[in-house]
Amino acid sequence: MAEILVLYYSRYGAVADMARRVARGVEEVHGMQARLRTVPPVSTVCEAVEDSIPSEGAPYATVEDLQECAGLALGSPTRFGNMAAPLKYFLDSTSSLWLSGALAGKPAGVFTSTASMHGGQETTLLSMMLPLFHHGMLLMGLPYTEPDLLTTETGGTPYGASHLAGADSKRPLSDAEIRLCRALGRRLAHAAGALNPGRPDTSTQ
Ligand SMILES: Cc1cc2nc3c(=O)[nH]c(=O)nc-3n(C[C@H](O)[C@H](O)[C@H](O)COP(=O)(O)O)c2cc1C
Numbered sequence: 001m002a003e004i005l006v007l008y009y010s011r012y013g014a015v016a017d018m019a020r021r022v023a024r025g026v027e028e029v030h031g032m033q034a035r036l037r038t039v040p041p042v043s044t045v046c047e048a049v050e051d052s053i054p055s056e057g058a059p060y061a062t063v064e065d066l067q068e069c070a071g072l073a074l075g076s077p078t079r080f081g082n083m084a085a086p087l088k089y090f091l092d093s094t095s096s097l098w099l100s101g102a103l104a105g106k107p108a109g110v111f112t113s114t115a116s117m118h119g120g121q122e123t124t125l126l127s128m129m130l131p132l133f134h135h136g137m138l139l140m141g142l143p144y145t146e147p148d149l150l151t152t153e154t155g156g157t158p159y160g161a162s163h164l165a166g167a168d169s170k171r172p173l174s175d176a177e178i179r180l181c182r183a184l185g186r187r188l189a190h191a192a193g194a195l196n197p198g199r200p201d202t203s204t205q
Contacts, residue, residue, distance in 0.1 A: 067097060
């Protein structure tokens with residue numbers, strides 16, 4: 001089975017919820033599996049270390065997870081219009097993969113969550129793509145053939161899936177946001193299957 005790495009950081013749970021929906025979309029494609037991974041928070045105390053296995057939720061990602069997977073869905077909360085530092089910190093540890101070109105040619109997509117409607121979903125999504133371009137990944141968004149993209153009144157952009165979590169970050173994913181998360185997962189899985197012709201059937205189950 002080919003795997004899509006669904007790699008995310010989430011402080012309050014919104015992006016974690018999106019990640020599970022993206023993973024569901026990946027697994028709607030026959031022969032594809034999602035590998036869910038997160039990253040630890042970063043500390044102002046540089047010597048502080050976190051247990052290598054988190055007490056709950058997805059395991060922490062390693063560079064091997066990136067290397068082994070056929071594609072990547074990358075999720076982060078919006079932090080001042082940009083991705084969160086823990087995810088950037090992890091990406092900054094991937095120079096060996098950049099040197100070897102291990103990610104070149106693999107499909108990738110991005111997703112985010114914001115507190116406010118115009119709080120920077122698009123800027124975050126676009127800036128999350130930049131390091132992936134440096135790795136030579138093939139960036140994919142969401143097409144307007146997804147009807148929700150035209151009608152959503154909360155999250156959902158052509159640059160990737162998004163969620164409007166509200167000021168208290170407790171607003172649940174809307175039906176449209178859920179469908180767009182799943183569409184992103186499916187799209188990545190289909191692309192990864194098509195780019196790996198050795199893989200068997202990648203039609204939607
Ligand atoms: C330091 C910090 C900066 C943030 N910056 C923004 C921002 O620029 N725009 C916005 O709409 N929300 C911003 N937020 C809110 C989060 O993006 C939002 O609550 C998100 O849904 C959290 O995702 P999570 O539940 O996965 O942690 C910020 C939150 C924090 C803690």
